[in-house]
Amino acid sequence: MQHSVTFPSGKVDYLFQPKEQAGKDPFAALSTSYNKQHMVIITNDHLAKLYEPLFKGYKTLVIPAHESSKDLHTIETLSKQLLQLEAGRNTLLVGVGGGVVTDIVGFLASVYMRGVAFGFVPTTLLGMVDAAIGGKNGVNLGLNKNLLGTIHQPDFILYDVNFLQTLPNIEWSNGFAEVIKYACIFDVELFEELSNNNISFYKHDHNALLALIEKCVAWKNKTVIVDEQETGVRKLLNFGHTAAHAIENLYELPHGKAVAIGMVIACMISQDVAGLDKEATVKLKKLLQQYHLPVSQSIDPRHTMDVLRMDKKRKDDKIDYIVLEHIGMAVIHALPFSVIENALTAYASHN
Numbered sequence: 001m002q003h004s005v006t007f008p009s010g011k012v013d014y015l016f017q018p019k020e021q022a023g024k025d026p027f028a029a030l031s032t033s034y035n036k037q038h039m040v041i042i043t044n045d046h047l048a049k050l051y052e053p054l055f056k057g058y059k060t061l062v063i064p065a066h067e068s069s070k071d072l073h074t075i076e077t078l079s080k081q082l083l084q085l086e087a088g089r090n091t092l093l094v095g096v097g098g099g100v101v102t103d104i105v106g107f108l109a110s111v112y113m114r115g116v117a118f119g120f121v122p123t124t125l126l127g128m129v130d131a132a133i134g135g136k137n138g139v140n141l142g143l144n145k146n147l148l149g150t151i152h153q154p155d156f157i158l159y160d161v162n163f164l165q166t167l168p169n170i171e172w173s174n175g176f177a178e179v180i181k182y183a184c185i186f187d188v189e190l191f192e193e194l195s196n197n198n199i200s201f202y203k204h205d206h207n208a209l210l211a212l213i214e215k216c217v218a219w220k221n222k223t224v225i226v227d228e229q230e231t232g233v234r235k236l237l238n239f240g241h242t243a244a245h246a247i248e249n250l251y252e253l254p255h256g257k258a259v260a261i262g263m264v265i266a267c268m269i270s271q272d273v274a275g276l277d278k279e280a281t282v283k284l285k286k287l288l289q290q291y292h293l294p295v296s297q298s299i300d301p302r303h304t305m306d307v308l309r310m311d312k313k314r315k316d317d318k319i320d321y322i323v324l325e326h327i328g329m330a331v332i333h334a335l336p337f338s339v340i341e342n343a344l345t346a347y348a349s350h351n
């Protein structure tokens with residue numbers, strides 16, 4: 001199954017691998033469109049070992065599997081390795097992994113030799129529903145998440161949900177944080193569907209999982225098509241992410257967990273500034289817990305605020321914060337730092 005989506009800066013092919021393909025070469029689907037000799041796969045050390053036979057016969061570069069790899073040092077190391085492989089302008093970089101790998105590969109491909117073609121094979125749920133989509137690629141600068149980056153669309157995204165068979169439970173939860181995010185921003189029906197199910201259901205029902213992934217892909221694409229450069233509506237996708245980005249590296253939390261806590265903080269702010277019903281916050285907390293995600297985290301509001309002040313959505317002493325009017329309806333409010341700091345202090349005092 002294949003379809004293309006055209007963004008202002010380019011067309012992306014979405015390739016969905018059939019279920020029967022389990023255990024077979026997922027990259028074979030690329031051989032009709034791309035020259036294997038020009039392909040360089042980039043993955044992490046964990047996946048390189050776990051899926052060793054799949055990488056046989058492909059030029060493969062390996063990075064350490066951790067968020068701390070998402071920095072300029074890795075970009076420099078990979079660039080030098082590409083030079084050693086004599087990778088030129090006709091090279092196709094293929095990022096195989098979760099959001100850490102795809103963010104690094106997208107950024108590297110945007111700057112290596114001023115830009116080479118690239119594609120993604122996301123192997124985590126979070127990568128499939130969010131990180132691989134939309135063309136935002138970046139690395140961290142110290143504690144500041146994704147501070148250095150580009151917006152550059154991949155040529156293709158290849159979906160093979162068979163990869164999820166080896167995904168640890170904790171990473172399923174992390175992925176569901178982004179799924180729940182879409183439900184909060186856009187889709188109350190999806191919120192209800194998620195409330196009636198759990199991770200185990202989606203793990204064991206291939207069709208339901210595929211439909212869920214496709215729904216998330218559609219929400220993200222719809223948003224990015226109209227606002228690729230994130231000057232307006234694309235900002236909505238940052239629901240939960242403003243506080244999340246500040247606490248993620250500060251407290252070394254996985255992205256999904258940080259987003260879960262960020263969504264709870266955003267709901268508390270929404271009650272004050274957007275009239276969100278308190279009951280909606282209770283419902284969201286219940287849903288997050290149903291998907292084994294945290295709702296509380298001990299934070300230092302001052303330290304958090306110090307990192308948050310450098311958020312990319314900052315304008316002078318305000319930040320475009322994404323708040324909910326109700327579940328399924330997110331809006332942007334330019335909030336003064338003082339309002340955000342008060343909310344962080346209130347959250348910290350309850351946790």
Ligand SMILES: NC(=O)c1ccc[n+]([C@@H]2O[C@H](COP(=O)([O-])OP(=O)(O)OC[C@H]3O[C@@H](n4cnc5c(N)ncnc54)[C@H](O)[C@@H]3O)[C@@H](O)[C@H]2O)c1
Pocket residue numbers: 044046047050065066067070097098099100101103123124125126127130131132133134136137138145146163164165166167168171174175255256
């Ligand atoms: N660019 C974007 O639009 C965007 C959106 C959301 C998140 N992100 C970024 O994505 C990153 C988080 O991504 P993630 O949650 O995928 O984390 P990740 O890439 O760190 O992967 C999580 C863990 O799962 C392992 N793993 C991956 N696939 C596996 C598989 N099939 N089987 C077994 N283990 C597997 C990895 O080795 C890793 O240890 C963060 O850096 C975040 O900033 C980017």
